[in-house]
Amino acid sequence: MNRRRSGAVTMHDVAARAGVSIKTVSNVVNGYPYIRAETREKVEAAIAALGYRVNVVARNLRRGRTGMIGLAVPVLSLPYFAELADSVIRAAEERGLTVLIEQTGGVRARELEVLHGQRRHFTDGLIYSPLALGPDDAHELDGLDHPLVLLGERIFDAPADHVTMSNVEGARAATQHLLDLGRRRIAVVGGDPHETVGAAALRVQGYAAALADNGVPFDPALLGDAGLWRRASGAQSMARLLDADLGVDAVLGLSDVLALGALHTLHLRRIDVPGRIAVIGFDDIEEAAFSAPTLSTVHPGREQIATTAVDLLLERIEGRDPGAPFRRVVADFAVVPRESTLGRGGPA
């Protein structure tokens, strides 16, 4: 069996039509310099006439490189990851790479599988953003037979290049922004007090640091657990905080969707933002600039993270310096104040 796809033209066909060897076609296609102009033209004419395209699958098998990199993220339906994927795809494209996206759902088993699974044969390397793995899993990244760039804050000290956000400093600055506005009872939506690792823990750490800087007591009751970082869980967390009657006058959402969920609850309860409660998020997704009120947030340097991750991965793939020590890059951040903290008087 094994019929060829109708219309699939191979180098063989081109070679036959141009009256040269198959290798000469390969040489033309790959820009090998020592070919007479006349020969090159014949081959190019044959390629054009037959509509030939090199078969990348065959080329990959032979070359041992695919030109594809993997990007493992929890879910694309979360705007932060969708926007990150967008940025990674663009950055990769500029460097001649194709991106294969894998959704892990934030499920441990899938996150582990992605590291070794079949699809790794399709890719030259992996940009890896785990959510379920923790510091104890650092060894899972050991002895992989492909380069890997780690994103996020679940695992440190892994044998891999690592690109992170300024979680602590970003959250600290966001909290400082709220404190500067005179707020003192600042709740944290998504701040599970038992969480000790990951972005959540680091951002809470930044939050606590800012409180300490300003002599404001840290009250664990103000940490509102949210489970998954979705709008619905942010909304629920906010509702529980309000129900607990803690005198909250500001909210730090550990991500924008959590903050937007919180805004939703505040909206339903007709609580004035920022009049009674000011809200700030983290991630600066596009949606934040258009919500009502517009959402103050921390811009985490998403573009920078994407391009850096692709660059680091590409360096490893090309093996320029195989023994190079693993690098850790922390992206720049910026607090972006909008209506949800400044009110209408602030930026449009």
Added chain:
Amino acid sequence: MNRRRSGAVTMHDVAARAGVSIKTVSNVVNGYPYIRAETREKVEAAIAALGYRVNVVARNLRRGRTGMIGLAVPVLSLPYFAELADSVIRAAEERGLTVLIEQTGGVRARELEVLHGQRRHFTDGLIYSPLALGPDDAHELDGLDHPLVLLGERIFDAPADHVTMSNVEGARAATQHLLDLGRRRIAVVGGDPHETVGAAALRVQGYAAALADNGVPFDPALLGDAGLWRRASGAQSMARLLDADLGVDAVLGLSDVLALGALHTLHLRRIDVPGRIAVIGFDDIEEAAFSAPTLSTVHPGREQIATTAVDLLLERIEGRDPGAPFRRVVADFAVVPRESTLGRGGPA
């Protein structure tokens, strides 16, 4: 040269360790039945011991199938497409397929390139959602050497299976919903009067039909052009409509992000929604359920579109009935009323 990736184990290695031929290893891996239990165990033990994984690139070359399908969308940073991609990936995964996402940016040249480009060798078929192509480009889908399922409303009568939304009926029902609330001056955000094809034109058509059904005059001045379907353009379009002082009492956003952009402008201008102006969108992205006010919209059957598209494509790939006529599937829709039309009295 061509060093093997460190640790890359092949069937050869497994065969040597198990003391069988390489083909027997292949047979075990592929579940060929006529193998003695003892042999199978030896092979499986060797596989486990060496950590062998089949090389999908080589398998693809030999089989002529890759198990990957392409999904070409304009941009992932638009929530509708991110959520669609999420659904397509899940549907594909359930059927044992991997999805390779390609962003065209809605740029004509990239949309054409995607049809023939190198990456088609990586995929067995393509789910194709063009934005820049029009009806005159139907022939571009002719004579492709891979199966293709078309999404969207840019091209009809193309030689391909086609999955669409209920654009006309959905917009008609949405408009009817506004009319039922007593609104008569219904503006359309994103409704370029010169646009004659695509989702925009069809939705405007449904809008016009609903007006006609109710004896409400159609006023072209109420069509607010928006260019790209992004929040910012929706906001600008809304601003222009307000500035024109047309007595607008309702807005049909041709997509949710356009409607959310419109809501943003209304929020900035402190215009009561739905008190003075009611707003409804189209797409039912997750964000719509959490905006302030929550956004009424048309649920377009995104899941159904994704699973149907994958199923149709898979049928073509497997070539069960190569001559089967091209099918056209229209997904079910539903109007989802929320606060932006019903007000606070409506659903939470």
Added chain:
DNA sequence: GGCGAGGTCTACAACGATGTAGCCTGGCCC
């Protein structure tokens, strides 16, 4: 005792490209 029908396994060629080695021609130098 011979024969057909499985069952079990293997050798070989192929998928479509590229790396390596080597052939041939011509020109140049000593």
Added chain:
DNA sequence: GGGCCAGGCTACATCGTTGTAGACCTCGCC
């Protein structure tokens, strides 16, 4: 005139798998 080099091209093996054909064995049955 022999040796050498560069340019231009080709043959062949190879990447890791799977399809095909067939070898060999055992069994059951006429």
